[in-house]
Amino acid sequence: MTDPTNPQDQPSFGGPQSPEEREAAQFANDADALAQTQAELATLKAKSADLADQFLRAKAEAENARRRAEDEISKARKFAVESFADSLLPVMDSLETGLAHKDATPAQIREGAEATLRQLKSALERNKVVEINPAAGAKFDPHQHQAISVVPLGPEVKQEPNSVVAVLQKGYLISDRVLRPALVTVAAAQ
Numbered sequence: 001m002t003d004p005t006n007p008q009d010q011p012s013f014g015g016p017q018s019p020e021e022r023e024a025a026q027f028a029n030d031a032d033a034l035a036q037t038q039a040e041l042a043t044l045k046a047k048s049a050d051l052a053d054q055f056l057r058a059k060a061e062a063e064n065a066r067r068r069a070e071d072e073i074s075k076a077r078k079f080a081v082e083s084f085a086d087s088l089l090p091v092m093d094s095l096e097t098g099l100a101h102k103d104a105t106p107a108q109i110r111e112g113a114e115a116t117l118r119q120l121k122s123a124l125e126r127n128k129v130v131e132i133n134p135a136a137g138a139k140f141d142p143h144q145h146q147a148i149s150v151v152p153l154g155p156e157v158k159q160e161p162n163s164v165v166a167v168l169q170k171g172y173l174i175s176d177r178v179l180r181p182a183l184v185t186v187a188a189a190q
Helices: 019-100 106-126
Strands: 129-132 145-151 164-169 171-174 177-180 182-187
Touching: 019 106, 106 129, 145 164
Parallel strands: 145 182
Antiparallel strands: 129 171, 164 182, 171 177
């Protein structure tokens, strides 16, 4: 009976193998395995170097993107203020022109002040500054209003409780964010 794992029982094509031939064959097999392992190692080293290079490039690109974003934010802030200031310059010009007229009548002064106020409101609206001016009877909103006083309900105050009775000072929003709340008088809760 032959044992397939025993090299001596393997069929040989030139007769029985001597111990030296078996050792040479084993050495050749070991050399082939070593060569294959070295080739795999070289492939893995090349892949590792490529991945390291890709990582460094990605890291540098992320750093560059972060720097560009910071620069853009800085420029946006700078130019936002510049745009706002630019929209206020005509208002300043109008005020200076009005003050330069020494012989203006009260009616002319009032007309000039109203025109300048319209310019100022327009400049604020262009920059998304919107006034908060609740009508009498509007529901009190603590996010946009600040109650300065509370008026008790009675014959002179015929409004719903927690509603605005009067606006003492207008408030302002800038892009849906409260810049200054409106100062209001509120009807007392029962």
